[in-house]
Amino acid sequence: MIPDDQVEEVRARSDIVAVIGEHIPLKRAGKDYRALCPFHEEKTPSFYVVPSKGFYKCFGCGESGDVFSFVMKRIGLDFTEAVKYAGRKAGVEVREVKARPEYQDPNRPLYEANAFAREYYREQLADAEIGRLARDYLKKRGIDADTAEAFGIGFAPDEWRGLRAAAARHGIDDAILLDAGLVTTSERSEEPYDRFRSRIIFPIEGLTGKVIAFGGRLFGPGKGAKYLNSPETPVYHKSEELYGLGRARHEIRKEGAVLLVEGYTDVVSLVAHEVPNVVASLGTALTSVQARLLARFASRAFLLYDSDMAGLRATFRAADVLLSVGIHPSVVTLPRGEDPDSVARREGREALMGYVEDAVDVLDRKLQILTGRDRLSSIDGIRDAVDRLLPTLRATTDPALRDIYISRVAAETGVRRETLEEEIARTPAMPGGATVPAPQPRVRRVRKPLMGAERQLLQVLVNDRRLIDRASEAVGPEDFVHPANRAIFRALTENPELDRAPEEMEAIAAGRLAALLAGTEEVGHAARVLDDSARRMRGAPLAERARELREAIARELDHERKRQLISELEELQRKKREIDPSHWTPAVRHRPGPGEGTASNEERP
Numbered sequence: 001m002i003p004d005d006q007v008e009e010v011r012a013r014s015d016i017v018a019v020i021g022e023h024i025p026l027k028r029a030g031k032d033y034r035a036l037c038p039f040h041e042e043k044t045p046s047f048y049v050v051p052s053k054g055f056y057k058c059f060g061c062g063e064s065g066d067v068f069s070f071v072m073k074r075i076g077l078d079f080t081e082a083v084k085y086a087g088r089k090a091g092v093e094v095r096e097v098k099a100r101p102e103y104q105d106p107n108r109p110l111y112e113a114n115a116f117a118r119e120y121y122r123e124q125l126a127d128a129e130i131g132r133l134a135r136d137y138l139k140k141r142g143i144d145a146d147t148a149e150a151f152g153i154g155f156a157p158d159e160w161r162g163l164r165a166a167a168a169r170h171g172i173d174d175a176i177l178l179d180a181g182l183v184t185t186s187e188r189s190e191e192p193y194d195r196f197r198s199r200i201i202f203p204i205e206g207l208t209g210k211v212i213a214f215g216g217r218l219f220g221p222g223k224g225a226k227y228l229n230s231p232e233t234p235v236y237h238k239s240e241e242l243y244g245l246g247r248a249r250h251e252i253r254k255e256g257a258v259l260l261v262e263g264y265t266d267v268v269s270l271v272a273h274e275v276p277n278v279v280a281s282l283g284t285a286l287t288s289v290q291a292r293l294l295a296r297f298a299s300r301a302f303l304l305y306d307s308d309m310a311g312l313r314a315t316f317r318a319a320d321v322l323l324s325v326g327i328h329p330s331v332v333t334l335p336r337g338e339d340p341d342s343v344a345r346r347e348g349r350e351a352l353m354g355y356v357e358d359a360v361d362v363l364d365r366k367l368q369i370l371t372g373r374d375r376l377s378s379i380d381g382i383r384d385a386v387d388r389l390l391p392t393l394r395a396t397t398d399p400a401l402r403d404i405y406i407s408r409v410a411a412e413t414g415v416r417r418e419t420l421e422e423e424i425a426r427t428p429a430m431p432g433g434a435t436v437p438a439p440q441p442r443v444r445r446v447r448k449p450l451m452g453a454e455r456q457l458l459q460v461l462v463n464d465r466r467l468i469d470r471a472s473e474a475v476g477p478e479d480f481v482h483p484a485n486r487a488i489f490r491a492l493t494e495n496p497e498l499d500r501a502p503e504e505m506e507a508i509a510a511g512r513l514a515a516l517l518a519g520t521e522e523v524g525h526a527a528r529v530l531d532d533s534a535r536r537m538r539g540a541p542l543a544e545r546a547r548e549l550r551e552a553i554a555r556e557l558d559h560e561r562k563r564q565l566i567s568e569l570e571e572l573q574r575k576k577r578e579i580d581p582s583h584w585t586p587a588v589r590h591r592p593g594p595g596e597g598t599a600s601n602e603e604r605p
Helices: 004-013 016-021 067-075 079-090 108-126 132-140 145-151 162-169 174-179 245-255 264-272 288-295 309-324 340-347 349-357 362-372 379-395 399-413 417-426 453-463 465-474 483-494 507-518 526-555 559-579
Strands: 027-029 032-035 047-050 055-058 154-156 183-186 189-194 199-205 211-218 227-229 257-261 278-280 300-303 328-331 586-589 601-603
Touching: 004 079, 016 032, 016 047, 016 055, 016 067, 016 079, 067 079, 108 132, 108 154, 108 162, 108 174, 108 199, 108 211, 132 199, 145 264, 162 174, 162 189, 174 183, 174 189, 211 264, 245 257, 245 278, 245 288, 257 264, 264 278, 264 340, 288 309, 300 309, 309 328, 309 362, 309 379, 309 465, 309 483, 328 362, 340 349, 362 379, 362 399, 379 399, 379 417, 379 465, 399 417, 453 465, 453 483, 453 507, 453 526, 465 483, 465 526, 483 507, 526 559
Parallel strands: 257 278, 257 300, 300 328
Antiparallel strands: 027 032, 032 047, 047 055, 154 199, 183 189, 199 211, 211 227, 586 601
């Protein structure tokens, strides 16, 4: 923390006009200054800076504060960082002191290792010889040196231990690099080696601006997956972060809308083409946690995903998650074979924004597709169409929008409004598009040994291909832990008529798929089993994290740190209850030690 007297010294010495004037053009208005507000769209200046009192005020949107709050809102710094920033401008040396000398952030070494790695990768990209091919690649993708610098983009050369050796020279231990996911191990190597090699590196920052992870894109002669991301670490949970949000959040708040794309290069390219309110999920389907994060800044979302079948499934699944947190989603349709990056580079910003302006409400887009497939001209088709539209109706939490949606579906399908409302009430919405199954009559049958959730879900899909679309709305490939299961799920969603392993499928996955195709397991209540398996799969990472937290709580001696861990566990339990409230049961309360508060119920493992 920073002592109060130093905070007041920085506040007193700061030239608020000079600090704010670096970010927006100010014009004198008597003793004060005015400008167009940086926090909302306006044509007539209503943003005033009053130097005599050291504060600013916008009479349009109501934003106000002092030099620290402006820096925090405009740049995205926390209070401590904002004081340091203003102190540098004012020539005041700011010193931090620990509020509790015995406590130190246990994640600090990870942040420091990530910060070092970012600089290392940037240096490799800037090197005249080492980074030459990487710079040429970025240039072809429309990413110039200034844009690369702004995003901290770097390059990991084709070296097994380049980063590790450089980190060792700076006193960063292998253990820290392993915890940060910067190096990895295998049975074939006695020593750790660099995780990222022969890849363009995109640093991933949290909302505070700290580097928490990296994404690497393969290029050139290297082998491996096209994209490689940091693993889960104590400071990085990919289902809770969005690439580019720290940079884009103020523009998103100002526009009231966000553009959602699929990859790092899409974000970088659009920002380079002056489209600043854009973010991407991190190699996963959009989660309810990410959606709630976006809901802090936006009320509208435009989805710019691929227009193929897999892209449409991802689009509709993301849209339902957004609707569940009160964000109104629209679907942007780009030319076949194009993505936001290619459109921006070939056609320019105006063309891209033209596609965004032509975006269609998600329900309207679903109805367009169903009409195009002639699903609304027969009884069977209408029944199927209603099943496909119900997840969106269930997910919508805005009362007015839900009313509009129900009326629209009733008009298009001929199904009575009352019937639709009964269907919605029968299976209430769950995050991610999954639903709590309606009670069904018990059927006596011989129970076979319980399969794992992943294999059980795949067996259901192999037995009944009509459920593939339903499964795609509930889970994505990233929800499968086992690579072979992930490959099988992707193959089934891409080709529902699949009757043998594709030639490119790896041997383990091919063998497992053959066993599923030849399997004789009969799964009763297939749709119900599918929903249950999907919930178990999506809850598995949370269960593992809960186990780690309980172990950490049991070991932790520092009361303040223990309270933080308990708070994190409580938040995780809330997320688990959202995914599957029927499987949650309270357990014994944590017994507080001396100086501790009382914890909430913990969940049984």
